[in-house]
Amino acid sequence: LWGYGKEDGPSVWHKNYPVAQGDRQSPIDIVPHQASHDPSLGPVVLNYDQCTSIKIANNGHSVVVEFDDSDDRSVIRGGPLDNPYRLKQFHFHWGVKGCHGSEHTVAGNSYASELHLVHWNAVKYTTFGEAATAPDGLAVLALYWILLIGSAADFKGFNPKCLLPSSLHYWTYLGSLTTPPLHESVIWIVVKDPITVSEKQLGKLRTLLFTGEEEDQRTRMENNFRPPQLLKGRNVRSSN
Ligand SMILES: Nc1nnc(SCC(=O)Nc2ccc(S(N)(=O)=O)cc2)s1
Numbered sequence: 001l002w003g004y005g006k007e008d009g010p011s012v013w014h015k016n017y018p019v020a021q022g023d024r025q026s027p028i029d030i031v032p033h034q035a036s037h038d039p040s041l042g043p044v045v046l047n048y049d050q051c052t053s054i055k056i057a058n059n060g061h062s063v064v065v066e067f068d069d070s071d072d073r074s075v076i077r078g079g080p081l082d083n084p085y086r087l088k089q090f091h092f093h094w095g096v097k098g099c100h101g102s103e104h105t106v107a108g109n110s111y112a113s114e115l116h117l118v119h120w121n122a123v124k125y126t127t128f129g130e131a132a133t134a135p136d137g138l139a140v141l142a143l144y145w146i147l148l149i150g151s152a153a154d155f156k157g158f159n160p161k162c163l164l165p166s167s168l169h170y171w172t173y174l175g176s177l178t179t180p181p182l183h184e185s186v187i188w189i190v191v192k193d194p195i196t197v198s199e200k201q202l203g204k205l206r207t208l209l210f211t212g213e214e215e216d217q218r219t220r221m222e223n224n225f226r227p228p229q230l231l232k233g234r235n236v237r238s239s240n
């Protein structure tokens with residue numbers, strides 16, 4: 001139905017998903033000195049200690065690690081959020097070249113890859129699907145990665161907290177899913193400090209082959225990132 005190729009990529013998604021041309025689409029280019037500093041933005045707090053990854057899968061567009069979201073064991077709270085949001089999954093976007101692959105850009109600069117930790121507001125909504133269509137239904141924590149040649153610490157298991165820098169300075173704005181169905185339901189929290197990843201780790205992502213449900217031929221998964229979308233008057237706030 002949709003992909004990242006010439007025929008089915010981001011430039012034609014609006015044909016099947018008209019919201020692609022909506023007023024709060026993601027990703028965006030973040031221009032740091034145009035963001036408004038909001039001192040009322042407190043720290044983002046992650047409680048992933050009891051996080052239980054249930055499976056790793058590729059959905060034909062990315063490699064996704066799913067979590068058990070049947071209770072409030074793994075939540076994100078604070079920052080721009082009025083409620084705790086439950087961790088549902090994390091996944092990556094990346095490119096074939098070292099400097100392209102992230103979805104959000106910072107002053108026009110893109111990075112090798114971007115990790116998205118997807119959470120949903122289980123206080124106000126009963127299912128992820130319901131939250132996915134509500135304006136305050138989802139919260140995605142985005143971390144972009146810079147490619148450092150040489151070694152980097154390997155992922156210690158699937159506790160995503162170990163992937164995060166210690167102090168989370170971030171930008172936040174109201175946006176959307178960056179892939180179809182492109183629902184405008186995401187409170188984005190983009191961490192300012194990039195995390196380093198080695199060529200080896202990035203290579204593992206890049207060599208990932210995938211088969212979609214109906215595709216029989218195997219194609220390489222790469223450049224699975226949507227380009228930055230128009231801000232349309234939105235305000236990007238920055239924490240301290
Ligand atoms: N009723 C519904 N169930 N599921 C959906 S959408 C499934 C889903 O999680 N999609 C998704 C797409 C993009 C992103 S992203 N790249 O983080 O903006 C996160 C998540 S609507």
Ligand SMILES: [Zn+2]
Nearest residue numbers: 091093116178
């Ligand atoms: Zn994503």
